[in-house]
Amino acid sequence: MDHLALDQAARAILRKNDRGGYTLPTSGLYPYQWNWDSAFAAWGFAQFDIERAWLELTTLFSGQWPNGMLPHILFHKPDPGYFPGPDVWGTEGKGPIPSSGISQPPVAATFARMIYDKNPDAGRNPMAALFPKLVAWHRWFMRWRNADGMIFITHPWEGGRDNAPDWDSAMQAIDPVGVGDYTRRDTAHVDASMRPTKDDYDRYIWLVQRARGLGWDDAAVAQDQPFKVADPLMTFVLLRANRDLAALADALGEDRAELDQWTAELTAGAEKLRNTAGVFDGFNLNAGHHTGSVSNASFLCWYGHLDSAQMLDELHQAFDQCRYPVPSQKVGSDWFNAKRYWRGPTWGIVNMLIGLGLADMGHKAEAEELRARTAALMAEHGFAEYYDPLTGDPAGGGSFTWTAAVWLAWAS
Numbered sequence: 001m002d003h004l005a006l007d008q009a010a011r012a013i014l015r016k017n018d019r020g021g022y023t024l025p026t027s028g029l030y031p032y033q034w035n036w037d038s039a040f041a042a043w044g045f046a047q048f049d050i051e052r053a054w055l056e057l058t059t060l061f062s063g064q065w066p067n068g069m070l071p072h073i074l075f076h077k078p079d080p081g082y083f084p085g086p087d088v089w090g091t092e093g094k095g096p097i098p099s100s101g102i103s104q105p106p107v108a109a110t111f112a113r114m115i116y117d118k119n120p121d122a123g124r125n126p127m128a129a130l131f132p133k134l135v136a137w138h139r140w141f142m143r144w145r146n147a148d149g150m151i152f153i154t155h156p157w158e159g160g161r162d163n164a165p166d167w168d169s170a171m172q173a174i175d176p177v178g179v180g181d182y183t184r185r186d187t188a189h190v191d192a193s194m195r196p197t198k199d200d201y202d203r204y205i206w207l208v209q210r211a212r213g214l215g216w217d218d219a220a221v222a223q224d225q226p227f228k229v230a231d232p233l234m235t236f237v238l239l240r241a242n243r244d245l246a247a248l249a250d251a252l253g254e255d256r257a258e259l260d261q262w263t264a265e266l267t268a269g270a271e272k273l274r275n276t277a278g279v280f281d282g283f284n285l286n287a288g289h290h291t292g293s294v295s296n297a298s299f300l301c302w303y304g305h306l307d308s309a310q311m312l313d314e315l316h317q318a319f320d321q322c323r324y325p326v327p328s329q330k331v332g333s334d335w336f337n338a339k340r341y342w343r344g345p346t347w348g349i350v351n352m353l354i355g356l357g358l359a360d361m362g363h364k365a366e367a368e369e370l371r372a373r374t375a376a377l378m379a380e381h382g383f384a385e386y387y388d389p390l391t392g393d394p395a396g397g398g399s400f401t402w403t404a405a406v407w408l409a410w411a412s
């Protein structure tokens, strides 16, 4: 396909997955509105339909809980093809529409800023309405997911990287006793060998049941959850998003002092995510140790505006090892599996965030190399959920919204 045909195909995917106000990640496998998927979708739409971009974000925030939490899934319309649905989450009365009870990486402020900067006139009203909601969401993270400036997650789904090795030790410490029978739906849509295992899934559901048992009470969940892992992706994403929100505060004439204080706190916290090998890595808060993993999240330091010669060296190694970097787990590590979800495959969305960070920090050659290889991956293998980093084989769901958005907004 030539460039123009790829652009058209990517736009067609966004239109096809559009349910009027929100966009599905892909139909069948993910039939609802996902939080960070929607933020990427908005940035994709902004390349050709700015009004639709704002509508995506506005619809996403229509599901915000009064405590500021923005759920990771909004169940706008029931769909039996997905598990776990609203009946399992049991969040009735917590938010304005049926939803999950956990959040997801807060990339929305960063994309809101980029969409606003593209056309400040079109963005003035929607941005003014979104600003206090974004602040409330970030405040919720700073209050309930903050360990000394490191942002932690209470469920692997909250971090968006479901089965990353960063979570292994915390997951192994859980005995999912009493989880009961349930039927997964994901493996009816895609190859089970490319998904989280049954052991993982039992713990995902057990953790949902546990937090539900605590009534989704913020303090109880933050204190008691057996799964509490500080996450480099979450920390760098929130750090970056706070900076972008502060820039928006300037543009809108709002106060930025609280945002600047969070930025300082998270910058100090992110430093603590460097393990003894100098790599930004998950930290199991209940056990008090790092994972020792080089994941694609480790390379988000530049996105958070922290530089690292060591990570640049790791990036050059990834370019040498993989035709289609950045692998979600370092090639050659014991955890590496080229096809199993967040344990090896390449994800276009994370590549885009890494690339934006590299460019910001002056690593132009690496940013361009990553962009060009990601573009080749999509041109050769289509807009898949994720890809084998060695062969480029597409994996997971097809016609994927965030991958099409990444093509339109960055890779192309």
Ligand code: 9YW
Pocket (backbone or CB within 6 Å): 025, 030, 034, 035, 036, 037, 157, 159, 160, 161, 162
């Ligand atoms: C799930 C929708 C979501 C993404 C996550 C990804 C996966 C599975 O799909 O989660 O059932 O929520 O890991 O990051 O938002 O694309």
